[in-house]
Amino acid sequence: MNAINPEKLHHSKWTAVQPSHKEKHFLVTKLVRDEEETVVEVVLEAVYTHRETTLPWQALKDDATWRMGWR
Numbered sequence: 001m002n003a004i005n006p007e008k009l010h011h012s013k014w015t016a017v018q019p020s021h022k023e024k025h026f027l028v029t030k031l032v033r034d035e036e037e038t039v040v041e042v043v044l045e046a047v048y049t050h051r052e053t054t055l056p057w058q059a060l061k062d063d064a065t066w067r068m069g070w071r
Helices: 057-061
Strands: 013-020 023-033 039-046 052-056 066-068
Touching: 023 052, 039 057, 052 057, 057 066
Parallel strands: none
Antiparallel strands: 013 023, 013 066, 023 039, 039 052
């Protein structure tokens, strides 16, 4: 499991373990916060297609789905 500080996720790079639609490398483009300014979700943008996906930031902890950095 990846150790992650949600406050430092902005502009971080991620690699999908099982790419789909030629989307393997992603960049965190936005942090979604709740009313208490706590990070609850991240917006990932695919580098190749520029398609955006929103998911809970805790999903990035799953080693079976995401790897830190571009590989």
